[in-house]
Amino acid sequence: MSFVEYPDRELMMVALSDRIASQLRRALEVQERATLCVPGGTTPGPVFDVLSELELDWARVDVLLNDERWVGEESPRSNTALLRARLLRNKAAAARLVPLYAPAPQPEDRLEELSEGVRSALPLTVLVLGMGADMHTASLFPGADKLEEALSDTAPEVMALRAEAAGEPRITLTARVLREAMHCHIVITGAEKRAAIERAANLPEIEAPVRTVLPIATIHWAP
Numbered sequence: 001m002s003f004v005e006y007p008d009r010e011l012m013m014v015a016l017s018d019r020i021a022s023q024l025r026r027a028l029e030v031q032e033r034a035t036l037c038v039p040g041g042t043t044p045g046p047v048f049d050v051l052s053e054l055e056l057d058w059a060r061v062d063v064l065l066n067d068e069r070w071v072g073e074e075s076p077r078s079n080t081a082l083l084r085a086r087l088l089r090n091k092a093a094a095a096r097l098v099p100l101y102a103p104a105p106q107p108e109d110r111l112e113e114l115s116e117g118v119r120s121a122l123p124l125t126v127l128v129l130g131m132g133a134d135m136h137t138a139s140l141f142p143g144a145d146k147l148e149e150a151l152s153d154t155a156p157e158v159m160a161l162r163a164e165a166a167g168e169p170r171i172t173l174t175a176r177v178l179r180e181a182m183h184c185h186i187v188i189t190g191a192e193k194r195a196a197i198e199r200a201a202n203l204p205e206i207e208a209p210v211r212t213v214l215p216i217a218t219i220h221w222a223p
């Protein structure tokens, strides 16, 4: 794992956006399409704002979330709504959204069709992950009901998980899909998350799920 420390958040968001865009551009020189996989939550909004304005052949980019909370887009907790509002606009409006939510009472009701869409966008060209202070990444939460399977090499690409800390049911890419990404970035802010990621490096994945991607990740941190 490599660790990049920035003096402030604004600088980090601009530098990371540039790096993501150049990795996508390079991939598009040698392949027809590229996939950008991004987190939801409170951290990535400013990266989305910058990225959405960058010059790129967005029409050849598939955009996919790491995970989704099982809520409709009218909910302020919808990661898909965040994507539409902050990333899939300006120049990036031409990108294709690979959905990780479809209206239904439970994620299992739509799991097969959503997984099929995800499979069509694999492997991930550029993976950007967030992390909670509890060391979850995507929706791989410590204590989640099917975490062991979701971390295994034989997991399906997408799973529905439930965890007390997660609130609503979740749908998430599994660890093996994350680990197969060509480029992997983790974006975190603040002292609490820095301490958490340092702790994660010495814990088993079942206690610190983010550890599963640390060998391939570049961590971007700002205070």
Ligand SMILES: O=C1O[C@H](COP(=O)(O)O)[C@@H](O)[C@H](O)[C@H]1O
Binding pocket: 038, 039, 040, 041, 042, 043, 044, 066, 067, 068, 069, 079, 129, 130, 131, 132, 133, 137, 138, 139
């Ligand atoms: O629930 C989630 O949390 C993590 C971390 O979010 P943050 O608000 O602490 O930045 C996020 O990466 C994940 O995509 C999201 O569903």
